Amino acid sequence: MDTDVLIVGAGPTGLMLANQLGRRGIRAMIIDRHAGPALETRALGVQARTLEIYSHLGIAGRALELGKRTAGANLWAGGRRSARVPLGDIGHDLSPYPYVLILGQDDTERLLGEALRQWGMAVQWNTELVGLSQGADGVDVTLKQPDGASRSISAAWVAGCDGARSSVRGLCGIEFQGAPYEHVFFVADVQATGPMVPDELNVYLWRDGFHLFFPMSGTDHWRIVGILPPELRGRDDQEFADVVPSIHHEAGTGLSFQGCSWFSTYRIQHRRAERFRDGRCFLLGDAAHIHSPVGAQGMNTGLQDAYNLGWKLALAVSGRAGTALLDSYEDERIPVARQLLATTDRAFALVVSDAWLAGLFRTRILAKIIAVAMSFDGIRKLVFRTISQIGIQYRSSPLSQALPGQPDAAPRAGDRFPWLRLKFSAAGLPEDLFQKLDDTRFNLIVIGQPASPGGLPALEDLLRTLVVPSDPANDRELARAHIPSRSFYLLRPDCHVGLSGIRLEADAVTRYFSERLSFRQ
């Protein structure tokens, strides 16, 4: 076998998977048919859950330095600012990163590519997968090399992170079900001055659609996203100058442009692969699902696909777990993609509908409803949980097991464990729990009782135990998250709850590893 895992595609998804395998010591090879990293800014929104994952990878600090935090969103209609929604710490108490970070995809890919070097890995550029055939023990792959010659290699597993036109998906005969939307979008990175509130998101709602202005790093640097005016559709030679009249018409003439560094149009599709796995091949990221950019979910969902598969693949490759564990990738990620497509479809229909009534709703009513709704703490939290992706859960996964006796409001098996500040010794100060978790292992959080898991010798290097002693400050913090003051939570390496219960029982933990995770003792 030439490699344990062949990762096809060095976009954000492939780079994340390579990092997750590299830091677990797995032999993976990552290839891309392009000559080098993408230079376009493309996806801009980095969500809180992604930043939490970056923090474990050691790149969150650098991402925050390079990016811009959105302090608020301003909604404009008819040339007037009709509402402002504060977003600066919308998710405070829910995540160490309670905002959306604006960071170009070129920077994201650079940071993930640099992180790869720590594990002695590098992307093999100008290398394209052109053929594959699967056997019982591996996959024979044909690669087109930089000199144009073909080369055959064998890989135990193949991860198709090769984008919307995925070759892996095509060669596996997996259908990409869905359709294109009727509208064509444009994106433009510009230098501009005008009525926009600096450093904040500005949303111009108009009868026939919208323009979004995202603040980018630097001064007067904006990303504009909008719908291509109908008279420009069908041409393939559009330039930024062609869309300027429509932006002026809707956003006002006080707007002036000093330059445009990137302009592109694209027809958005909503599609999902009917399966995310075929034997030894997996699909992740845009290869598995594409949808409208509403809510800045696309790239983040691909990164989480990789975070979900990474630890499972590492355990299967190293022989610690049986390959049955890998079935849970599809079980967990297809429902996430299905839900994402449904939500983004609904939101997209609302912002682009050509219907007269929808236009009236968008310009006269929508901004006010959003502003009023977002003044309620419960709604703000719900919106943050959804957009930030911290609310993604795998409750119906076969890997989620709750023992009896837990209150309904407590975190459930399958949930991302909540972010808490806890004291880990009687004399200590409260610490950030997420900083204490090691996401290359399972973390057993034992609350208000002694930790004596025992009976788990073969897991010692893979299981970390954190004891949370009884303490008034801990009790207050636990109560905030509805966690019983005596309980235990076994977190999977991706920090979702695998097993939860009240009284810690070594047997239940041992059984969970062998029965649910297919661990070999």
Ligand SMILES: Cc1cc2nc3c(=O)[nH]c(=O)nc-3n(C[C@H](O)[C@H](O)[C@H](O)COP(=O)(O)OP(=O)(O)OC[C@H]3O[C@@H](n4cnc5c(N)ncnc54)[C@H](O)[C@@H]3O)c2cc1C
């Ligand atoms: C113009 C534009 C604007 C966008 N704006 C946004 C946005 O604002 N917000 C958002 O969330 N998303 C946006 N997106 C989508 C976002 O860029 C994608 O969701 C994201 O790039 C997906 O990452 P990925 O790694 O899954 O796939 P990709 O980034 O597409 O990476 C796939 C990689 O696979 C390589 N590859 C393909 N086939 C092969 C092969 N056979 N062999 C070897 N290598 C191969 C490609 O060269 C590529 O580098 C935008 C996309 C475009 C095109």
